[in-house]
Amino acid sequence: MSRTHVLSDRQTVILRVIGDWVIEYGEAPTGREIGARVGLASTGSVACQLGRPEGRGLASRTGHRKRFCRPCA
Secondary structure, X not given: OOHHHOOOHHHHHHHHHHHHHHHHHXXXXXXXXXXXXXXXXXXXXXXXXXXXXXHOOOEEEOOOOOEOEEEOO
16 A cells, blocks of 8 residues: 555544544544644644545544534544
C-alpha cells in the first residue's frame, strides 16, 4: 500500500484525540483544543492535518464554527 493511502502518525493521533474528547465531553473539540493536545499552535495546521482523514471519510466538520470536527463511524 502506498504512503498516500495511509494516515500519518500525527493524523492518527488527532483522530484519537477527537474521539477521546467526544467521549469525555460529549461534543467535538475546537481546533485550538485539538492543537493543544497534539502540540500544534495553529488552527490552520490542525485543519491541514485533518484534510486526509476528512477526504477518506474518517472525520467530518460539525457545521459549527467553534466545534471543529467529529470522527465518523
